[in-house]
Amino acid sequence: MGSPTWLTIVAATAVHCVASPIPEVSLELYVVPYLLGNLILYTYLYKEGLSTVEIIFNLTTINTCFLLTSVILTITRRLFFSPLAKFPGPKLAAISGFWNANEGRLGRASRTRKALHDKFQSDIIRIGPNELSVNRVDAIERLYGKDYRRGAFVPVFNISGGDNLVTQRDNQLHSVWRRMWVKAFSRDKFSDYLNRIQSHVNKAVRLLHEKAGNPVECGKFLDALTFDVISDIAFSQDTKFQDGAGDRSLIDGIHVFVPMIPVLGNLPHLQQICRYLPEPPAGRKFSEYRDRVLATRKSLKGQPNDIFAHLELPDASTGIRMRPIDLKQHILFMMIVGAHSVGTTLTRTLAVLASQPHVQSSIRQELNEVFHGEGTAPVETIRKLKYLDCVVREALRMFGPVTDGTAVIVPKGGITLESGSFIPGGTQVWVGQYVIMFNEEYFPRPHEFLPERWMNLGDEGHRNEGELVKDRRAWIPFGYGPHSCGGRALAIEELKQIVLKIVMEFDIRFVEHEDMPFQYEHWADSWKDYFLAMIDEIELRFVPR
Known part of the structure; x- marks a missing residue:
């Protein structure tokens, strides 16, 4: 040599x-x-x-x-x-991020992580050269209750440039932006948003009545509804998706982009290469749409009453404004999180209700006991319906908008969990929604849709709260702390309105072909995890009552 x-x-x-x-x-x-x-x-x-x-x-x-x-x-x-060598996990995962990227490509990352926790009987498993998955409820507050830096996964959402609330890794700037979001959901704004949502729901119900119980491809139908809703309350624009006049390629483009998220997210260097490549056709379509949204807003008379209006204004405390490129990123962010994710959760919720007619009956009975008027129940009445709240809570536990949540970077010096496990500084850590909310220690019989698990829980306490909810802190469909979704309260009320209105107007049933019963369990298990859930098509019948 x-x-x-x-x-x-x-x-x-x-x-x-x-x-x-x-x-x-x-x-x-x-x-x-x-x-x-x-x-x-x-x-x-x-x-x-x-x-x-x-x-x-x-x-x-x-x-x-x-x-x-x-x-x-x-x-x-x-x-x-490596200081992470002491934690169990696949050897290939310890060697390279390609293992995680491949699990994401196959759409099974969250379920694989849950299976690994069960296989190794460990609350902490190693899923990457510098990554851990944690399956302990006390880790939620410890990791997400602080302003820890977001992990290297999230820049996958801003490859085209700019930042949004999810991708912003500067804690100080993230706090400023979060204040802007909080103002967008003040009490007076919130009520207005709910009334506007109700008008879109009423239109959806009219369209379902026109179907007269014929099969409806539920995913596409609810996508149209949720995209119309978010375009209205976020940008004061009518996309007319429910009328059949909207540009469907926008929705299709999201379906093309979503499967790429876990691959690029788990390979940060590939993300950086993509920034130097020409924008793909779907990306150009989104860019054109974002430009149209901003151009249309400039032509509006007066100050629009919507979410985006608060993002365009400077922060009252610091005077910081979002750059135009950041505003554009928030348009795409709201379309994906506020429309696609809600539509997917709704589709899975209506499907499980079709499999459990008794839950539909219980929802109707609860409303009939407190509301005797004609037409749509007032928003205030809907918000007081306990059983409906339980249905939506259980739906969000099982069919939440995201499956893995946001990774955080452990600060210098590391942290020690209640179990005594020490996690070194600089480690990227996940407490995934699917992993934690399907943990039998916190939610017994986790794969069963049981709205009653949320009934009669006390207002205080965390442990041993009920037979089917052992620790409600593990319910984190929208994340936790500074890393949680700013529009979570509105999303919950939107889900309640849509579920209630449809159940009160229709019997939700499966479509059976040639006397063959619909295999709900097979369909329900066919979903793919691409950070956001992707589901197969499903036809449902909405039979007028």
């Missing part, structure tokens, strides 16, 4: 020792020095008078030796010397 080879091994070892302790190293900091080193080496070999063939041979040999040494050192460190 010649001296150049030894020097290459030494150089690779030195680079590894410097770079490996750093949790996040940008692609540019890897690639630019590497290319610069090769350029310097090429110049040196050229000045030494070597031929082109000799230069290529030497560069190939040195690069192969450098990269091979780096790979061996990286694998060895991650498997045996």
Whole structure:
């Protein structure tokens, strides 16, 4: 082995020792020095008078030796010397983020994590070179109750530039933006939003009456409803999806983008490469839509009464304003989270109600006992319906808008959980919604849709609260603390309004073909986890009562 080879091994070892302790190293900091080193080496070999063939041979040999040494050192460190080596988990996950990306590609990441917790009988499992999944309720407050930095996954949502409330990793700026969101959901605004939502729900009910009990592809129907709702209350615009006049390619574009989320999210360097690539057709479609939204808002007379109006104004305390590119990012963010996710949750909820007619009957009975008027029950009455609230809570536990939530970066010095487990600083940690809300320790019989589990729970206490809810702190469909969804209260009321109105007007039934009963359990288990849930099509019949 010649001296150049030894020097290459030494150089690779030195680079590894410097770079490996750093949790996040940008692609540019890897690639630019590497290319610069090769350029310097090429110049040196050229000045030494070597031929082109000799230069290529030497560069190939040195690069192969450098990269091979780096790979061996990286694998060895991650498997045996990493501070996370003490936690159980797949060896391939410890070696590379490609394992997590592949689980995401297959749409099974959250279920795989839950299975690993069960297999290893451990509250903490290692799911990446620098990642852990935690399945303990006390970790929620410990990790998400603080302003810890968000993980490296979330920039997948801002590849096109700018930031939104989810992707903003600067804690100070995130706090400012969150104040803007809170103002958008003040009490007077909230009531107005609910009344506007009700008008869209009434339109949906009229359309279902026109179907007269014929099969309805529920996913597309509810997508149209929820996109009309969010366009109205967020941007004061009528997309007319329910009228059949909206640009359906926007919804289809989201369905194309969502499966890419876990792959790119788990491979941060691939995210960075994508930022240098031309925008794909679906991305251009979104860009055009965002531009139209902003242009249309400029033509509105007066100050619109919607969510976006509060994001356009400067923060009262700091004077900070969102950049135009950040406002554009929030448009896409609200379309995905406020429309697609709600539509998916609604579809799965109506499907489970079709499988349990007695739950539909109980919802009707509760309203009939307190409301004897004609037409739609007032918003104030709906908000007081206890059983309906339990139905929606259980739906959000089982069919929540996100499956894995947001990862956080443990601060320098690390943290210790109540169990005594120490998590080193710089580690990316997940407490996934699916993992924690299907934990039998907190929710017995977790795979059963049981609205009654939420009945008669006291207002105080966390542990041993009931037979079917052992610790309500584990109910986190919208996240927790500074990392939670700012519009969660409105989303819950929206779900209540839609479920109640449809159940009061119709019997929800499955479509049976040639006397073959619909296999609900098979359909319910066919969903894919792409950070957001994706479901197969399902036809339901809404039979007028």
